[in-house]
Each structure stands twice: as structure tokens, then as C-alpha cells.
Amino acid sequence: MLQTTIEMENAAVILKLLGDKTRLTMMKLIDNQACCVCEFVEIFQSSQPSISQHLRKLKDLGLVTEERKGQWIFYSVNKRNEYYQFIKPILDQLPNQDYKLKALEEKGTRISCC
Template sequence: MKQTVFSVDETAGILKLLGDKTRLSIMALLDKRDCCVCELVELFQMSQPAISQHLRKLKDAGLVRETRKAQWIFYSVNKKHELYAFIQDILAHIPSQEEKIKELETKGTRISCE
């Protein structure tokens, strides 16, 4: 594992962002599979604005990117982010989001957008 060193401020900023269980779970999930907003709304049982606002913070920090596909906007982890390897190290310590992905497979994709 490469141990690149970053500033305390930058690191604290990333940790603060990931120090919210919703955002931490979203990052872990997106790291496995791109998702659209409505999938996250369904999976996390939160309101659409609440999810959008969490995504906004992650996007503002450059941790995720968005891609519109027809009426949906898909979010993905930005693997080009300077701190991507660091974030990977952190995500390696929490349960993989396989269950949530299975939930998506079972219910069908874009579950709440039909």
C-alpha cells in the first residue's frame, strides 16, 4: 500500500466528509457499483433532497462524479481523486455493501424510478 502524505487540513476535511454514516455508506456502495439518486433514496430510506445534499458534498470535494443517462443521474467514485488510495484504505475497513447491491439486483435497477 502506498502511504502518500497529505496535509492535515486536507485529510481532516476528507475524514469529516466520511464521518457521516450515510456518506460513508454511499461511498462504499459507489465504490462497488455506480448508482442513480433514486436507487440511493430507496436503499438508504431517506428523502431525495437529503440524499442529493449528501451527494453534493461528496461532489464538491471531488470524491464522486455524476453522469446523466437519460432522465437519471448516475454517481460514481472519482478514481482520479488525489486521495483515492487513502479513501480505499478507509473503505476496506467497513463491511462491503454487497447486501445493498443484492437488494438492487433483487428489486431490479432504478427501483424507485418507474
């Protein structure tokens, strides 16, 4: 059964984590489809270690899951996490970010790692 309330301390930690634009955008992107680190590197024009740090912080709270496909690890929102019902309304209010993935597809870089 999903909890309907969240402790103030946990809410503050989650909101602080999502207060970072990169992490918030990542969560929106992977709410409906999985992405790998190399896609985030391309989207955010950031280093792989930097992207991995963002993902680690999200993963530490259990907000994202990872699935290995060959040598690649794909990340998606953990919709079974106890805090998902808390963050879902936030993600639902954000503008769609799928155009960023579409741009990767058009450049041919979306499938470079898959």
C-alpha cells in the same frame, strides 16, 4: 503522479465528511459500481433532497463523479481524485454493502429509474 501525503487540514475535512454513516456507506456502495439518487433514496429510506445534499458534499471535494444516462445521473467514486489513495484503505476495511443493491434488484426497484 499521486501524492503520498495529505495535508492535515484536508485529511480532517475528508475524515469529517466520511464520518457520516450515510456518506460512508454511499462511498462504499459506489466504489465498485455506479448508483443513482433513486437507489440511494430506497436504500437509506431518505428523501431525495437529503440524498442529493450528501452527494453534493462528496462531489464538492471531487470524491464522486457523475455520469448522465438519459434523465438519470449515476454517481461513482472518483478514483482519479488526489485523495482517493487516502480514502481507499478506509473503504477497503469496510464490510461489503452490495447486499443492499441486491435487495433492490430482488424487489425490482433497482432498475426502476434506469
